[in-house]
Amino acid sequence: MAKNIILIGFMGVGKGSIAREIVKQHPMVALDTDDVIESMENRKIKKIFEEEGEAYFRAIEQHVAEWLESDVRNTLISTGGGFFKVKNLKKIGTVVLLHADFDTIHRRILAHPNAEKKLKKRPLFQDEARARALYDEREKHYMKAADIVIDVEGKSPEKIAKEIIKKV
Numbered sequence: 041m042a043k044n045i046i047l048i049g050f051m052g053v054g055k056g057s058i059a060r061e062i063v064k065q066h067p068m069v070a071l072d073t074d075d076v077i078e079s080m081e082n083r084k085i086k087k088i089f090e091e092e093g094e095a096y097f098r099a100i101e102q103h104v105a106e107w108l109e110s111d112v113r114n115t116l117i118s119t120g121g122g123f124f125k126v127k128n129l130k131k132i133g134t135v136v137l138l139h140a141d142f143d144t145i146h147r148r149i150l151a152h153p154n155a156e157k158k159l160k161k162r163p164l165f166q167d168e169a170r171a172r173a174l175y176d177e178r179e180k181h182y183m184k185a186a187d188i189v190i191d192v193e194g195k196s197p198e199k200i201a202k203e204i205i206k207k208v
């Protein structure tokens with residue numbers, strides 16, 4: 041695995057927990073673009089959206105993408121749900137889409153012991169109908185952005201991580 045691996049997919053599909061499982065099975069350096077942005081900005085994603093708006097956040101994502109492409113290698117990169125829109129995503133590394141249908145994702149978020157917190161920190165998942173519309177609008181673009189598509193429906197993070205490690 042000389043190239044970076046980039047995990048993309050909708051909010052709540054499990055990018056974070058799957059990334060942790062990949063690293064457990066196959067130790068490598070890992071980072072999360074939302075964490076990078078929060079430390080660059082010294083404030084939470086929710087605050088960035090409130091204080092600056094979405095366009096500002098997308099511009100930082102683009103900036104992070106350029107840094108990843110020029111300076112980061114051999115790293116597992118998990119991303120925010122809208123990161124797939126950056127220019128030249130595939131130049132950063134092998135793009136792995138984690139895919140599940142909207143109802144599964146919604147159920148997964150609600151079933152989480154910290155569901156309220158999980159929702160609160162996601163400005164674009166405040167309203168179910170809007171989140172569903174965003175999901176529908178993005179679905180084909182996620183597919184186009186991906187080198188590899190992994191269906192996560194009904195599988196454990198362990199199994200998904202194994203599948204990813206085998207395929208990249």
Ligand code: S3P
Pocket residue numbers: 049050051052074085119120121122123161162163164
């Ligand atoms: C976003 C997803 C979030 C975060 C921001 C915007 C999106 O990340 O980057 O709230 O546009 O889908 P998660 O996918 O980790 O929730």
